[in-house]
Amino acid sequence: MKNLTIRLITCVAVVCSLRAAAQTTPQTPAPIKLFFEKTFIHTDRNIYNEGEDIWLRAYVVNAQDNHLIGTSKNLHIELIAPADTMVYSETLQLTNGLGKGDIPLPARLAPGTYRLRAYTNWMRNFGDNFIFEKSITITGSAAQGKGASIGSNSPKTVAAASQGAQSASGAPIIRFFPEGGSLVNDISAIVGVKAEDASGKGIAVSGPVLSATGDTIARFACDSLGMGLFAIVPVAGQKYHTSLKYKGQAVQAALPDALGSGLSLKVAKRDTLIYITISCNNAASATFAGKPLTLSVKHAGVAYASPQIQLTDNQALVKVPESILPEGITAITLYDDQHKPNCERLFYVSHPNHSAKVAVSTEKQVYRSREKVTVTVKTTGADHKPVQGNFSLAAIDAGVDHSAVDDIMAYMTLGSEVRGKIEHIERYFDTTNVNRARQLDMLLLTQGWRNLIWKRLADTAIKISYLPEQGFTVSGNVKDQNGKKVIAGANITMRNAKATGQKVFVTKTNEAGNYYFDNIPLYGQQRVTLTSRNDKGESNGILQIDSLSKNSLPINKSGLNETTDISANLTAELGKRAVANKKLDSVTNLKEVKIKASRNIVLRDQTAVSSGFPDEVLTVTAADMKFNTLHDYILYASKQAKPIPQPTDYPDQIVFFADGKNYKPRFIVDNKEAFFTDDDDEDVMAHFSNNYLSLPMTAVEKVVIRRMLAGLKPPKIASGAGTNIMGVGVVSNGRIPPPENLFVILLTLKPGAMELNGAGLTGTTLPGYYEARDFYKPLHTSTAINASKPDMRNTIHWEPIIRTDANGQATVTFYNADPKTNIRVVVQGVSGKGDPMSGVKTYSVK
Structure with missing residues (x-):
């Protein structure tokens, strides 16, 4: 592409x-x-x-x-x-x-x-x-x-630099592409032709190649995909063009001007050899006489031949065995004695008898609706021996998708190295196509055309600006309360309560007040909280987070x-x-946890129920602004709160005393639960508690302290001894212990309080790695839950992860849908030896 x-x-x-x-x-x-x-x-x-x-x-x-x-x-x-x-x-x-x-x-x-x-x-x-x-x-x-x-x-992107006159809007366009890059006076050349309609599709046209005086020098005929070629020997002082009609529209296009002096390159295959002919005209003879020229033969940037040559009688011939080159596109480039590229030609090397293959088969050719199907995948390498690999499988209703089958082999070896969309790419890989070699050559002469005359080439160096990503980067800056002066050396802590593994990340701002967290593993939409503290542990500055999409690729x-x-x-x-x-369970979705506006509260890890105790409501007044933080205010105003017993690593915490025990509170801020649970590590709980307890009183409108009873927690997988089926601890006599107390602080903050970050606190939701859903796989048995519902799936089965074993085999099973149709099974993947592979199998449902 x-x-x-x-x-x-x-x-x-x-x-x-x-x-x-x-x-x-x-x-x-x-x-x-x-x-x-x-x-x-x-x-x-x-x-x-x-x-x-x-x-x-x-x-x-x-x-x-x-x-x-x-x-x-x-x-x-x-x-x-x-x-x-x-x-x-x-x-x-x-x-x-x-x-x-x-x-x-x-x-x-x-x-x-x-x-x-x-x-x-x-x-x-x-x-x-x-x-x-x-x-x-x-x-x-x-x-x-x-x-x-x-x-x-x-509009379609032009496939190459303009080679031919642009037709009027809505009219066909014809372009000419000289082999090797340029026409040179007095040297025979092959010229590729590309004809397209206004929508960019190839069209079958034919016409003459005319001199300035109107003489017919050659003729060309483009096939149904708009590609053709002809031979010409340009003469000094002449200009060439075509003039024809397509569906009543007049079309004219000019050939590129020939160079008065220069080199030319021709490539042709004969038997197992690639013949490469290098020529110059008499005008260039003195320039290149006795000078070393270099011919570079490369596949994917790896040189397989780099002979140095000299012209004899203005010509040289190089033969390259096709067997030394891998399957795919080979770039043949001619450099002059200053190592400037003068000509280049793309050539496709095919080894049909030594290619890796994937065979896809079913137990039979005809099935019934809702019948079980078993697909067998067999993979062999270029040596015809079994090979392991990674593959994916799609089984689709061919009646609703008649488009050409994607082919990873065609893309990796051809489509990714040629400009523009390749129409009907499958024809270039159909070994029964007798015109395959010629069609491939025309494709590379046109969409693979390159003009590498160094005078027209702006040499550019590779500049590495984008590094391989190993995760996600979160960055930003910290400024003072006025938002003007940057704060260097601030201690930045980022917490991600839902993270798998590490949940806390720390760094410092640099001299410019910037901070960076690199390679952070995030999964799904995740809320992260960042705090800024000085070396005394005091909140400082206004935190800003950079946009994660500011460097996105332009469209x-x-x-x-x-x-x-x-x-x-x-x-x-x-x-x-x-x-x-829509009546089928098409995908598996995760349930969202919501905070319900009732006396009962659904938390992430449990449902807390009312205990019958009245709420302790603390309404903030102007007189309460004397307190430095919410921590100090709650200790003063609440009859239940007390400082956490010392010694402790987290002295700024608050606990609530009930039934002879101290309980750390949970937080709900503006009807949203703080991101921690009772199962989190103590430092995580302390961090989130301090985020709110350190808020200035100017940010707080109301505080409600609710004493509740901790409810039953959701079932746990692989619960250990001492827990019941719900994951709740049990005593030796099998009785469930009475529910514990649970204190919840419900905070109402002033609008924009969190955005102001007066306490060096900010939070945002970051898009992490997309968590792929599971494709719905119905089981069509008499007891199936959807047995009475219609099954009209367009994609019958999707299997994204298949790995063939040491014998090169793997099997996949699924059930057909209801429609009587043809099913197309497509397998794509890459072998362990680096062979892109694709296989197709079609069967019928009657």
């Missing part, structure tokens, strides 16, 4: 500044070996109805050898609307180059061709060369009842200007199925 600037892909060391977690200044710069990542996103389908879910699996590989790579831990997934606006984004956690996720499409989403974009932070160092994009067609109620043409509203104009015709019948069928499928 995107052009790979392969000439830049060399293994060199660059020095990058790495910022470590919980540090105020960057670490000492460390050398990083330059590497390149590619990603491929396997989605269950390409056509969806509004309100459905997109299920996806991510593969991130080393761009040079296609092995899964674990350097980056974050993969950014975005859904971009036809109007080039982002409608959804999430961050997937990568484990050894693998990740999974899903995108819940909103109801009433406008129909159109959307873009699914994926990238790591590291990929951003290289422009858009490694950014993954694919088109997703979405239909819905706005299109129901009529045939819908689902297409992008944005470019759509390069996926394609049109998918959705019939009225299909649109109506998708809408009908969407209604039926």
Whole structure:
């Protein structure tokens, strides 16, 4: 889909500044070996109805050898609307180059061709060369009842520098691409032709190549995808063009001017050898006579041949065995004696008899509705021996998604290294296609065309600005109460009560008052609290948090200007199925915990019930402003509160005495529960308590102290001895002990009190790694809970994690839905040897 600037892909060391977690200044710069990542996103389908879910699996590989790579831990997934606006984004956690996720499409989403974009932070160092994009067609109620043409509203990105006249708006466009980069006077050249209609689709046209005097020099004919070629020997002083008609419209386009002096490059395959011919014209003979030229033959930036040559009679021939090159695109570049690139040609190397393969099979070809299906996946390497690998499987109703099957092999070896959208990419990998080699050559002559004449090339150095992400970065600054002077050396503590593992992170502000927390593991939407303290433990300053999206990747104009015709019948069928499928339990969701406005309070870990004691209500008045903090005020005004007994590591705590015991309170602030439970560590509880107890009285409106009874807690998995099925402790005689007291402080703060951060406190909700949902897998048995409900699923099964064993095998089982249709099973993945692999199996439901 995107052009790979392969000439830049060399293994060199660059020095990058790495910022470590919980540090105020960057670490000492460390050398990083330059590497390149590619990603491929396997989605269950390409056509969806509004309100459905997109299920996806991510593969991130080393761009040079296609092995899964674990350097980056974050993969950014975005859904971009036809109007080039982002409608959804999430961050997937990568484990050894693998990740999974899903995108819940909103109801009433406008129909159109959307873009699914994926990238790591590291990929951003290289422009858009490694950014993954694919088109997703979405239909819905706005299109129901009529045939819908689902297409992008944005103009197509030009595939290369303009080579040919731009036609009038709405008219076809024809471009010419000389082999190697440029035409040179008096040297025979092959010229690729690309013809497109106004929407960017290839069109079949034919026409003459005319001289300035109107003589026909050559003719060309483009196939159904708009690609063709012809030969020409340009003559000094002549200009060339074409003039033809397409559906009654006049189309004219000019060939690029030929160079008066220069080098040319021709590439052709004969048997098992690649013949590379280098030529110069008489005008350039003196320039290159006796000078060493270098021919670089590279795959994914790795040099497989770099012979030095000299021209004899203005020509040289180099033969390269195809067997020494890996499958995929090879870049052949010609450098002059100053090591400036003069010509480049992309050439596809194919080893059909030595390719890794994945075979997908079912027990039979025809099934019944709701019948159980077992799919067997078998993988073999290029040596035809079983190979292990990581794969994903989608089984879909082929009747509702007639789009071409995505192919990770085609993308990794071809699509990711060629400019623009490749129409019908599958034809280039169909070994039964007798025109495959010629069609591949025309594709690389046009969409793989490069003009590398050094006079027209602006040399640029690689600048590393984006480091591989290992988690999330939270940053900001601290200023004084007036918001003007920065505070250096402030102790910043970040608490994340819901975090798995470490919950507390500490750092100091630097001389500019900035703080950084790097590589923080966050999962889902998580609330974090930050505090600022001086060395005496006193609150200080106003905390600000930087926007996490301030450095997001800009949205470019759509390069996926394609049109998918959705019939009225299909649109109506998708809408009908969407209604039926709402009755099924389509996904597994987590329940939200809410604080109920009643005498009973549902906390995160238990439900506290009324004890019958009246609330102790403390209404703050002007006279109470004499107290420094809420801590001091409650100790004075409450009849139940008392200082925590000493000695203790947390002297600023408050306890409440009842029934001969001291109880630490829980907090509900403005009807929201503070982020800690009785099961948290003491330092976590103390931290959150101090956040509120240290508030100035100017921030507080009302304090209510409610004495309650602790309720039963939710069931615990693997409860140990001494607990009942609810996870509640029991005594040896089996009796449940009486409920404990529970004190809750309900705070009402003044509007904006927390935002003012008068106590060096702030909090925010951070979007962490997206927590992928589980695909709903119905069990169609006579006792199934949904046995009487219609099953009209469009995606019959989605299995994001499949690993073949030492024998190269894996099995997946699922149940068919109700419709009588054809089911297409697609398996994508990467072997342990770095082979991208794809397999398809179709069966019928009757």
